[in-house]
Structures are given as structure tokens and as C-alpha cells.
Amino acid sequence: MSLIGKLHGELVYDRRIHVLAEKLSEQLPPDATVLDVGCGDGLIDKLILERRPDVSIHGVDVLIRPETHIRVDRFDGTSIPFENGSFDAALFVDVLHHTEDPPVLLAEAARVARQAIVIKDHFEESWVDRQTLRFMDWVGNAHHGVVLPYNYWPESRWREAFAKLGLRMNNVTTSIGLYPSPFNLIFDRGLHFIAKLDVSGVKTTD
Numbered sequence: 001m002s003l004i005g006k007l008h009g010e011l012v013y014d015r016r017i018h019v020l021a022e023k024l025s026e027q028l029p030p031d032a033t034v035l036d037v038g039c040g041d042g043l044i045d046k047l048i049l050e051r052r053p054d055v056s057i058h059g060v061d062v063l064i065r066p067e068t069h070i071r072v073d074r075f076d077g078t079s080i081p082f083e084n085g086s087f088d089a090a091l092f093v094d095v096l097h098h099t100e101d102p103p104v105l106l107a108e109a110a111r112v113a114r115q116a117i118v119i120k121d122h123f124e125e126s127w128v129d130r131q132t133l134r135f136m137d138w139v140g141n142a143h144h145g146v147v148l149p150y151n152y153w154p155e156s157r158w159r160e161a162f163a164k165l166g167l168r169m170n171n172v173t174t175s176i177g178l179y180p181s182p183f184n185l186i187f188d189r190g191l192h193f194i195a196k197l198d199v200s201g202v203k204t205t206d
Helices: 002-025 043-051 102-112 127-144 155-165
Strands: 033-037 056-061 072-074 087-093 113-122 168-173 192-198
Touching: 002 043, 002 087, 002 113, 033 043, 033 102, 043 056, 087 102, 102 113, 102 155, 155 168, 155 192
Parallel strands: 033 056, 033 087, 056 072, 087 113
Antiparallel strands: 113 192, 168 192
């Protein structure tokens, strides 16, 4: 495990966080207040802020790391502890597949976000996809004590969940480039997506 973790850190982690920060920063509205749900240590948020000084980012997580790069509040993994419309946007970076019921958190994000939800997650379309994603998830998260339910969905199920919640997908891409060659042939290949969702069609109640 220690050897795999070392290789992951040297070959994958640094590139991943910088690529994600670049791609995600492009999706956030101008001058946005952003809630990062499941933010971890907030390092990706720190890198986003370097690219987008016009935005501000607040984090919530079930597990609070000893050191974080942004302000992080604890939450129970289900109910986001902010009032309706408290932020312009909500952000999920490889978080929803760690939950048993992603629509619950999506609905909460739509409640607290006025404009958009930005998601980075996975598409699982085959048995091979699932085994690849499980391996990546274990390598990247097991040593942090993160719950690993391996709850991956095909694209069709994501779209169905978005539609049921009234979330309109304005933009989705699987061309992210998280891994260097030749690892991209195994670990990219359409397994990752970033989507920007419009929350204007969502009805919330106080």
C-alpha cells in the first residue's frame, strides 16, 4: 500500500489536482461564492482561487483534515448546514460516488446554490470500468479513511437523476486529461466527467 501510494503521489496526484483546478475554475460563474461539498483538505480549491481570484470558496466535509487550505465546516454527509440560496454555486469533486444516495446531496446542493452545480465524477459503463474505478478509488482514498461504497453510475443514470431534480445540464465533458501517457490509456478513456448543471429549474421549499 505504501509503495502504491508513493507512486500515485509522484505520478498522478500533482498532475490531477492542477488539471482539475484548471478545468473546474472554467465552469464557475463570475464573482461566485462557492460551496465545495466534500472538499477534503481544500488544495484543489486553493489552486482554483489562484486562477480565479474573483471567487470565494467555503468547504464542508464529513472528515476534517488536520490542515486545510480553505475554511472547512463539518457536516453529516446528508444535510448541508446552510440556508437556501446561500451560495452562487456548489461543487462536488469525486464525492457523489462515495455516497449511498447521490440525489440526496444533489438536492441539497440545488437548495443552497442560486446558479449552478459543478460536478467531477465518473461514468461506469462496463465491468472493466467498475474494476478500474474501484482500484483508483482505493489507491486515492483508502489511506484517508474515506468511505468507499464504489457507487458508480452509467451516464444514462446520471442524466436521469439530474432530470428528476430539475437540474439542466449545460455542459459536460469527458476530455479532462488527468493522467500522463501511457496511464491515460487505462485510467482516462471516458471514465471521468465534469458537468455544469443549471439549478434555475429546481423548486426549493423553506
